[in-house]
Amino acid sequence: MRVHNSQSGFTLVELLVSIALFSIVGGLTVQFTVSLLRAQAKAAAMAELHAQSRVAMRALLYEIRRGRGFESTSDFDVNLATTSGASLDIDMADPSVDPTLFSVAGNMLYWKSGSASPMALTTDDVFVSDLTFTQRSTTNGRADAVNITLTLTASDPTGQPTDLSYTTETTVAQRGL
Numbered sequence: 001m002r003v004h005n006s007q008s009g010f011t012l013v014e015l016l017v018s019i020a021l022f023s024i025v026g027g028l029t030v031q032f033t034v035s036l037l038r039a040q041a042k043a044a045a046m047a048e049l050h051a052q053s054r055v056a057m058r059a060l061l062y063e064i065r066r067g068r069g070f071e072s073t074s075d076f077d078v079n080l081a082t083t084s085g086a087s088l089d090i091d092m093a094d095p096s097v098d099p100t101l102f103s104v105a106g107n108m109l110y111w112k113s114g115s116a117s118p119m120a121l122t123t124d125d126v127f128v129s130d131l132t133f134t135q136r137s138t139t140n141g142r143a144d145a146v147n148i149t150l151t152l153t154a155s156d157p158t159g160q161p162t163d164l165s166y167t168t169e170t171t172v173a174q175r176g177l
Contacts, residue, residue, distance in 0.1 A: 042164060045154040048125050049166040053152050056109050056121045057168055060148055063100050063111070065175045068093050069144065076146075080104045080131040088133050088146075104128045109150075127153040127161050136171055145173040 010018075070076075071089035080086045080103060087103035097113040104110070107127040110118040122128060130151035137145045153165040 045162070045164050046166065049152050049154055049164070052122050052126050053150060053166055053168050056150060056152075057148070057170065059111055059121055060102060060150075061170070061172050063090055063092075063102075063113075064146060064148075064172045066093075067091055067100065067174050069174065070146070071099050074133070076133050076135050078132065080133075081107070081128045102131075104131055122152065125155060127155055129153045129161070129165060130167070145171060147171045 067090035069091045071091050073087070074089045075083065075086035078086050080088070085103075087101045090100040090102075092098040092100050092113075095114070097116075100114070101112040101118075102109065103112070103118075107129075108124065109121040109128050109131065111121050112118040128150070130149060132149045134147040134149075135145075136147055147169065148171070149167065149169045151165055151167040154162045156162050
């Protein structure tokens with residue numbers, strides 16, 4: 001007579017193999033998810049750098065084009081982000097906005113027109129790590145074209161700079177001369 005063992009289930013070896021496979025797949029899934037979230041955060045930071053760079057450059061270009069010249073107090077060939085008190089001072093035809101100033105304080109770019117309060121052109125999501133104005137031509141001792149180099153660096157959630165930065169450079173001529 002034959003005796004049938006009706007016990008069914010998994011052996012210890014089968015359980016260990018399945019746990020090992022599940023752990024490997026789970027670990028790979030977590031690693032992929034973390035990698036995807038980092039890439040998404042990096043893309044969002046780069047988009048923020050581009051957006052703030054565009055806003056800052058538009059304001060710089062607009063005001064420089066409107067200007068009649070640069071005040072003698074303007075700081076050329078220095079990094080405004082690292083030179084305390086440095087600014088670009090634009091001589092404007094309209095007395096209500098004369099002079100128009102661009103400066104960097106607390107790692108943020110500021111724009112001031114006439115006697116108005118300074119307005120931040122960047123937020124604390126980015127650091128202005130370089131803002132340099134270089135004269136390209138002179139007329140009667142005043143520059144009528146200037147090269148602008150602007151570098152913004154992304155900040156992490158704690159407010160510290162990261163290794164992600166964006167640099168834009170252009171030359172603009174004044175039309176109000």
